[in-house]
Amino acid sequence: MLFLVGTPIGNLEDMTFRAVQTLKEADWIAAEDTRQTRKLLTHFDIGTRLVSYHEHNKEASGRELIRLLAEGAKVALVSDAGLPGISDPGYELVREAVEEGIAVIPVPGANAALSALIISGLPTDRFFFAGFLPRERRKLHEELAGLASVPATLLFYESPHRVAKTLAAMREVWGNRRVALVRELTKRYEEAVRGTFDECLAHLEEHPPLGEYCLVVDRGEGAASTEEAWWKDLSVAEHVERYEEQGEDRKSAMKRAAADRGVSKRDIYNELLSRKG
Known part of the structure; x- marks a missing residue:
């Protein structure tokens, strides 16, 4: 089984009782930064074997972890802080585990x-x-x-x-x-x-x-609130040109106009193309 274990985002008391127990019972702990995780394990008197798993070694390390999991090992994945898989390569290991039919278990914790x-x-x-x-x-x-x-x-x-x-x-x-x-x-x-x-x-x-x-x-007004939009009286071409006048290149200007209007960039492109035609 692959356990995704939440760790503290600041205060060590963010750690849950279940997280400590899971890390103690695991056969391996895969950590984003082994030095950082070792401090955490020392604090909670956890002696489980530690292995590195991060952005730069995820392919080789990931294959080895999947092999261990397939052989029946319990692996706990942790990040430097918070929930693994958020803005780190953890989701790739999860995807591979799911494809291999390996159970994936969340052990919830703090999230920034x-x-x-x-x-x-x-x-x-x-x-x-x-x-x-x-x-x-x-x-x-x-x-x-x-x-x-x-x-x-x-x-x-x-x-x-x-x-x-x-x-x-x-x-x-x-x-x-x-x-x-x-x-x-x-x-x-x-x-x-x-x-x-x-x-x-x-x-x-x-x-x-x-x-x-x-x-x-805070959320924006979005495309639903066009009555007070600065561009509401402009044509699509004039809307794009306004952004170009502010220094944007053509592609970026079209993308910003599309975002303002709540449509796709392709819609903007087609509108400009039809005008030329």
């Missing part, structure tokens, strides 16, 4: 994104986890444009070195939405700053970012 969501003060009825955003500016703006009309609260992970740039990019693409900046969850200096993009950017100027962040962003 959901913990940030429930304290954000933003709607929790529907949410979309987007993880880490691209670093390169053009790709970042394209990604944000694609998320502009998602009718859900948006969840992201971000480093302290990039959080201000990411917020500024969100402000530029989405307008001045509400956001919660949540950091150091379950640790001593846990903090949640809530406000608009502008207010949170001002906060970061006075309080330099520290620790890993979860960004919880």
Whole structure:
């Protein structure tokens, strides 16, 4: 059996009794960072054998873990913090186990994104986890444009070195939405700053970012709210041209116009093509 075991995201008391027992009874523990996990195992007096499984060795290590599982071993998969399989290669091991008919058992625990969501003060009825955003500016703006009309609260992970740039990019693409900046969850200096993009950017100027962040962003108005949209009186061609005038290339401008209107980029392309015809 393959056990997916949640580990602390900050406070060691995030660890559940079931998680400790599962790790003690497993034959092997597959860890994203063995050094980090070894500290956790030492704290809870767990002597189970440890093996490395991460993005850079997932193919070789994954094959070996599947072999052990097929032979009847109990393997527990853990990440550096929180639930395995979230923004790490754990899902690939799960997929391979499922294909081999191996039982996969969740051992729930703390999760940073959901913990940030429930304290954000933003709607929790529907949410979309987007993880880490691209670093390169053009790709970042394209990604944000694609998320502009998602009718859900948006969840992201971000480093302290990039959080201000990411917020500024969100402000530029989405307008001045509400956001919660949540950091150091379950640790001593846990903090949640809530406000608009502008207010949170001002906060970061006075309080330099520290620790890993979860960004919880309010849903946009989406395609359903076009009455007050700045582009509502523009044709598709004029809409695209407006973004090109702001420095976007043709492809990016079409993608942003599509996100604004709640349609696919192909719809925008076909409309422009028909106009030319």
